Amino acid sequence: MSNYSAKSGADNIYQPSLARIVRILPQIKDHRLFELRFEDPEMRRSFTYNPGQFVELSVIGTGEAPVSISSSPTRPGVLELCVRKIGRVTEALFRLPLNSVVGLRGPYGNGFPVEAMERNNLLIVAGGLGMAPLRSLLWYVLDNRSKFKEIILMFGAKISEEMLFKFELLSLLDRTDMKCLLTVDKDEEGTWPVQVGVVTRLFDFVEIDPEITYAIVCGPPIMYKFVLEKLLERNLPKDRILMSLERRMKCGVGKCGHCSVGYKYTCIDGPIFTYWDAINLPEMI
Amino acid sequence: MQIVKLPKENLDKFVGSLSKFGEIHAPIKKDENTYLFSKIEDLSKIELNYNRTILPPKKYFLPPTETIFRFSPEKGYEPPKDNLNRKYVLLGVHSCDIHGLKILDLVFSGTYVDNYYFTRRKNTSIIGVSCIPDDMCFCRSMETDFVEDGFDLFLSDMDDSYLVRIATSLGDDMVRASQSLFKEVDKEDIAEYKRKSNEMKNYFKIGLELYNLPEIMDLEYESKIWGEMGEKCLSCGTCSMVCPTCYCYDVFDELNLDGKTGERRRRWDSCLFKDHALVAGGLNFRKERSSRVKNRYFHKQRGFVAQYGRPSCVGCGRCIQSCPAKVDIVEVITKIRSVDYE
Known part of the structure; x- marks a missing residue:
């Protein structure tokens, strides 16, 4: 259908940007704070976010997982992700030495108002x-x-x-x-x-x-x-x-269906929901 | 909308002429009562008089599996060089399936546009064809028995000819390229078209009532029917695979033998699969099969209404035809609606 050309943007919404692990701060058992810095200087400048948003983190060769952002946009430059070693991707992340490169997409979700x-x-x-x-x-x-x-x-x-x-x-x-x-x-x-x-x-x-x-x-x-x-x-x-809220935010952009709660998607309608939302969306809490 | 007439004896010639607009795909007969959309090399294999294909046309836009990136430690993630820009002509698409694509358009557009989907959408022309409902069709209930846009041409069967609605500039080009094959619509054609249209409602054997359905589903959220459905459903996911509007997909990375490079792929998924809502660490938000069945019905018939103003079900009947456990969506909704059912 030729009518659809207008809808197509140039960007690939699934494209991870490369970022380097510049610091690893062990926290408690199985939890580390990873400081990441985008490889592309333009991304370093333009990447901004709201508190409460998350990113999709790729470990090259293993896969992608949603991780909430632990740093504040008031302190730009590096992005801090506090990660618990709990699944396939995070286990692979914990095996990476300092200065390794990972993929990042985002920020996603609504964040706090x-x-x-x-x-x-x-x-x-x-x-x-x-x-x-x-x-x-x-x-x-x-x-x-x-x-x-x-x-x-x-x-x-x-x-x-x-x-x-x-x-x-x-x-x-x-x-x-x-x-x-x-x-x-x-x-x-x-x-x-x-x-x-x-x-x-x-x-x-x-x-x-x-x-x-x-x-x-x-x-x-x-x-x-x-x-x-x-x-x-x-x-x-x-x-x-x-x-x-935590759900399986696989794509982060409201397409893949895995993070549905009721009929909202945690990745684009959340992950921040009010208690009023929760009452109206079965199975939220 | 311009409407012209294509005598059936000219159909093959017309379809043949479409190859310059793209690779032709159309329904073919596989077995008795089994049809599928397939690449057409022999025009005589095309079967426009069919009830439904096993898989809906979504397979052309969201393929069952596809590579979305190639990755390597040096270069990171690079989109595949697959030729997304190849042109296709998809001939013989029913009204319900065109509605199915329009629903997928809603999902894959929005703030984040999925260009894997929309590049294919843009490069595929759609030629619809009218149909006679069988005993599993309930498109009339879902208001998808008629379609006003979402196609380039639409052929309405008039026994000896097709009335051809021309909906887009590209559709007009297709007709103009073979102008001599077409005729003007005359008064008799109009009378016959109206007669056929007025008769259509008589063919429907099943149907469901949409009025107040979202509220009724909210009221029946705790109904025992979901437990019963959980017992019956096998969680096989067939209904999702054959559904024109199910779009859930899973993403996974595949390593090459070198252990470093590989591909990021996606493939169709189903909310009925046990791990659909499973998060790292083992917490599963829909562990029970009954909760997964309930989620599917609520998303289709209730949630989608809240999000987009209509249910995402198009009444094509594929899930009824394909379910190995004989789960019938019309029966389920009718049961939920019935006053006697507690």
């Missing part, structure tokens, strides 16, 4: 690897501190040895312009300096003004149920509770 969140209080609730995408938002809001009102971070890990970005986050305890609450489920040796218990217990330490608060939640599936209960108890509007 950071402009709508301005002039509001933010309550960021993370569990486990959920901190990976929320770290992008955290540094974004701290780097734009004056645009937001109160900022509270609640982050829970099972034990101290399993807390991602532990030293970076512990250093936030000193900041007076935010409230940083870090908890571990268990502290058998009694060395954890702050709260002990599940993340929902941290709600005992905060006041929430539902009129002007956005809650941002990311963690293992089991965490949502309990955190949502707490937020609803505090009368937070359902469309001001934001969640970052």
